[in-house]
Amino acid sequence: MPRKSTTVDMTAMCDVAFLLLSFFILTTKFKAAEDVTVVTPKSVSTKPAEEKNVVMITMDKNGKAYFSLGDNTTEEKQEIIDAVDQQKSLGLTDKEKAAFTRSGSYVGVPFSMLKSYLQLNEDQLKKYTAPGIPLDTANNELVVWMGAANHAFTGSKMTLLVKGDNDAKYPTFKGVIDAFKKNEIFKFSMITDPEGVPEGTALATKRESGAKED
Amino acid sequence: MAEMDTSSGGGHKKGPGVKKGKKLSTRVDLTPMVDLGFLLITFFIFTTTMSQPTAMKLFLPKDTDKPEEQNKIKASGALSIMLGKKDGVYYYEGELLPDGSNFKPSNFKDIREVIINKKKSTQPEDFVVVIKPGPEATYKNTVDMLDEMTINDVKRYAMVDIFDTEIQLMRATEQNAGIK
Numbered sequence: 001m002p003r004k005s006t007t008v009d010m011t012a013m014c015d016v017a018f019l020l021l022s023f024f025i026l027t028t029k030f031k032a033a034e035d036v037t038v039v040t041p042k043s044v045s046t047k048p049a050e051e052k053n054v055v056m057i058t059m060d061k062n063g064k065a066y067f068s069l070g071d072n073t074t075e076e077k078q079e080i081i082d083a084v085d086q087q088k089s090l091g092l093t094d095k096e097k098a099a100f101t102r103s104g105s106y107v108g109v110p111f112s113m114l115k116s117y118l119q120l121n122e123d124q125l126k127k128y129t130a131p132g133i134p135l136d137t138a139n140n141e142l143v144v145w146m147g148a149a150n151h152a153f154t155g156s157k158m159t160l161l162v163k164g165d166n167d168a169k170y171p172t173f174k175g176v177i178d179a180f181k182k183n184e185i186f187k188f189s190m191i192t193d194p195e196g197v198p199e200g201t202a203l204a205t206k207r208e209s210g211a212k213e214d
Numbered sequence: 215m216a217e218m219d220t221s222s223g224g225g226h227k228k229g230p231g232v233k234k235g236k237k238l239s240t241r242v243d244l245t246p247m248v249d250l251g252f253l254l255i256t257f258f259i260f261t262t263t264m265s266q267p268t269a270m271k272l273f274l275p276k277d278t279d280k281p282e283e284q285n286k287i288k289a290s291g292a293l294s295i296m297l298g299k300k301d302g303v304y305y306y307e308g309e310l311l312p313d314g315s316n317f318k319p320s321n322f323k324d325i326r327e328v329i330i331n332k333k334k335s336t337q338p339e340d341f342v343v344v345i346k347p348g349p350e351a352t353y354k355n356t357v358d359m360l361d362e363m364t365i366n367d368v369k370r371y372a373m374v375d376i377f378d379t380e381i382q383l384m385r386a387t388e389q390n391a392g393i394k
Contacts, residue, residue: 010244017251024258
């Protein structure tokens with residue numbers, strides 16, 4: 001009996017592999033390199049986070065708060081920085097304002113440091129450790145930022161997102177909530193990672209029956 | 215078609231003088247390429263699932279000093295949950311007794327039972343959960359507790375500031391349990 005060869009034709013498998021590969025390459029959206037690393041908590045929510053007109057408040061694990069806007073919001077950014085400049089009479093130049101309006105910018109400094117912060121170039125920004133926006137009850141500067149953002153998005157729907165780190169302490173979160181409340185904003189979303197629903201709970205039964213969730 | 219001879223040990227080796235009589239096969243071993251392909255697929259699968267965050271909605275109650283605008287809750291149907299340090303959870307039903315005897319410690323696993331039992335034993339329209347994160351609770355604890363409301367289908371819940379008496383009770387319980 002002749003020995004049969006164990007070599008299998010790999011061409012078909014290779015085709016499949018690369019087909020899948022191209023699919024995943026095309027569907028993947030790479031996250032832009034973030035300057036602030038945040039590990040978000042998990043929740044059973046299944047709604048994907050919206051990406052239009054995003055106003056994002058980030059809280060890192062040390063309890064520092066940062067304020068940033070999503071992509072394609074240059075006009076609103078311009079309005080916000082103008083309003084903040086006027087309100088706090090910071091005397092920002094056009095160049096400093098442009099540093100704020102460029103995409104991917106974020107603010108994590110008190111108003112007293114804003115001018116010098118916006119003068120930093122890209123290399124300096126990478127090394128810069130922001131002290132965070134003050135959130136104390138006496139001096140909650142996020143209130144001003146939120147007020148300006150709220151005004152800039154008049155007429156269009158603002159997607160307010162809070163992205164917090166697992167280890168951020170509650171008082172930080174409370175400061176953020178207070179800033180929202182002072183501006184009469186009562187609705188916001190928190191960015192979370194998806195998680196499975198525990199078996200046997202009310203929500204699990206609800207989802208199985210296909211009932212609508214609010 | 216002829217297979218390419220890949221075996222190193224064989225009977226005959228071609229000497230320098232041997233004529234190339236055989237046609238060279240065009241077939242290439244694709245195994246490494248498939249390996250690479252699947253490796254990359256795995257990489258992309260992992261990166262896609264991780265970069266899809268979800269959003270959890272939260273509605274805040276309006277702060278008001280006027281009593282007529284405040285939502286009234288029946289004390290009997292209320293379940294207050296406090297969040298302490300090191301993932302500690304404490305709760306009491308109804309109103310806190312002056313001696314703090316109905317103040318009970320719990321954890322994130324057992325609190326679900328407490329919520330379910332309370333929900334069963336009270337009228338649906340009276341049932342309300344009050345979440346009070348303490349100064350040492352983390353953001354994760356807060357989100358987990360809000361998530362617990364969704365999981366257990368609690369219709370009415372509120373996040374309010376913790377009272378000083380509750381912080382003191384929590385601290386005392388923590389000290390007794392040796393949580394630093």
